Amino acid sequence: MSASTITLFQENYGTTPEQMAFAPGRIEFIGNHTDYNGGLVMGAAVTEGITLAVRRREDQQLRFISDGLEGVAADLENLTPLSGSASWVNYPLGVIKILRECGMSMSVGCDIAITSTLPTGAGMSSSAAFELSTAYALAALYGFKSDSAGFAGICRQAENEFVGMPCGILDQGVSAFGKKNSLVSINCASEVYRTQAMPEGTHFWIFDSNEKHALVDSAYADRHRECHQALAVLQKALPDAKTLSDLTCEQVKAHAADLGDLLTRRALHITGENARVRSVEAALEQGDLPGVGAALYASHKSSRVNFENSTAALDALVAALAQQPAVYGARLTGGGFGGAVMAFTRADFDADAAAMVAAAYQAQCSREATVIHTQAGEGAHLL
Ligand code: GLA
Numbered sequence: 001m002s003a004s005t006i007t008l009f010q011e012n013y014g015t016t017p018e019q020m021a022f023a024p025g026r027i028e029f030i031g032n033h034t035d036y037n038g039g040l041v042m043g044a045a046v047t048e049g050i051t052l053a054v055r056r057r058e059d060q061q062l063r064f065i066s067d068g069l070e071g072v073a074a075d076l077e078n079l080t081p082l083s084g085s086a087s088w089v090n091y092p093l094g095v096i097k098i099l100r101e102c103g104m105s106m107s108v109g110c111d112i113a114i115t116s117t118l119p120t121g122a123g124m125s126s127s128a129a130f131e132l133s134t135a136y137a138l139a140a141l142y143g144f145k146s147d148s149a150g151f152a153g154i155c156r157q158a159e160n161e162f163v164g165m166p167c168g169i170l171d172q173g174v175s176a177f178g179k180k181n182s183l184v185s186i187n188c189a190s191e192v193y194r195t196q197a198m199p200e201g202t203h204f205w206i207f208d209s210n211e212k213h214a215l216v217d218s219a220y221a222d223r224h225r226e227c228h229q230a231l232a233v234l235q236k237a238l239p240d241a242k243t244l245s246d247l248t249c250e251q252v253k254a255h256a257a258d259l260g261d262l263l264t265r266r267a268l269h270i271t272g273e274n275a276r277v278r279s280v281e282a283a284l285e286q287g288d289l290p291g292v293g294a295a296l297y298a299s300h301k302s303s304r305v306n307f308e309n310s311t312a313a314l315d316a317l318v319a320a321l322a323q324q325p326a327v328y329g330a331r332l333t334g335g336g337f338g339g340a341v342m343a344f345t346r347a348d349f350d351a352d353a354a355a356m357v358a359a360a361y362q363a364q365c366s367r368e369a370t371v372i373h374t375q376a377g378e379g380a381h382l383l
Contacts, residue, residue, distance in 0.1 A: 023175050023381075025048055026170070027376075030042050031043075033227070033270060035173075037188075040185070045179070046375070047376075050118065065112070079096065081094075091127050095135050099144060116129070123335065123338075128172045132155055135380075136151065156168070167220075175380055210368060211314075226266045234258075279291070280292050289328050311336075316365050318331065321343050323360070328345060
């Protein structure tokens with residue numbers, strides 16, 4: 001993987017890189033849209049990710065090249081978001097801007113090359129992988145110190161302020177804190193991260209629906225706004241609640257008349273997800289894997305009914321997976337509105353079983369699913 005990044009770098013810039021970093025994509029295990037609502041979430045870094053190579057230049061230029069995307073040049077002293085086919089570099093540009101605001105001294109620009117083993121648009125957060133690999137490689141190159149939580153925060157700030165996506169800390173936090181064969185739990189209110197070993201003999205499979213929605217970002221922003229509207233209504237009666245995650249499902253239901261149907265369902269998704277994260281933590285502790293699976297299915301149902309961030313394609317994949325005895329549970333992973341389903345399985349869920357799921361999906365939705373058997377892998381690091 002890194003050999004091809006070095007080759008790409010040499011072919012384009014005629015020299016060798018000075019620093020290289022890798023950052024993984026992530027699976028959202030459970031805790032959907034809880035992160036920007038001060039809640040609980042569990043994820044896992046995957047072994048797929050982005051490898052980034054960088055070398056300082058003598059002028060103020062920033063140049064970017066990737067396998068499969070158009071090369072882009074920008075000016076270090078004029079960092080503004082780019083549009084159209086150049087917009088893929090907004091992630092590293094945003095990270096560079098925030099790193100400098102945090103005190104990283106960068107008097108000259110750099111040449112950057114990236115390669116990716118992550119499918120884009122599959123809901124595995126190639127954007128966070130791009131941000132974290134940029135932050136790690138550039139911090140090492142220009143001499144800036146931080147820790148995993150610091151880098152995750154810088155990258156989230158870049159995405160919120162520069163890219164304009166009001167995401168929470170899940171993607172960047174898991175990409176930074178990932179650990180081989182481990183789950184990462186985040187308390188998004190206190191920003192406390194914890195890793196725990198995956199149960200023995202369990203596996204992750206990703207089924208990318210290959211359904212791309214043009215309006216994913218605006219749908220995400222709509223949900224973000226609705227959650228904050230629901231909170232504002234609830235705070236009139238419950239002024240101590242700082243976020244929806246300070247509330248229970250019962251409290252939300254008690255104020256359903258004030259909220260109206262739509263905001264009640266949005267709020268219930270968040271309070272329900274927090275409860276389900278806790279139930280998954282308890283089930284994992286007891287080795288109750290069917291119990292974990294039941295919470296995953298319940299999470300998907302809440303996405304479908306309450307949060308309306310599922311799609312017919314994602315529902316079809318989850319329904320096909322539910323027919324498989326070796327699947328503990330499955331749910332949409334990430335923001336939703338297209339993207340992928342993740343399945344948490346026993347070891348005997350194999351390529352044949354996955355092919356049966358893909359065939360059922362194809363029959364129902366006339367589209368091919370991309371199937372990835374992945375593992376929980378290491379978080380962002382220098383190479
Ligand atoms: C996207 C966002 C995350 C999180 C998830 C939904 O992946 O980037 O911050 O909100 O959606 O849980």
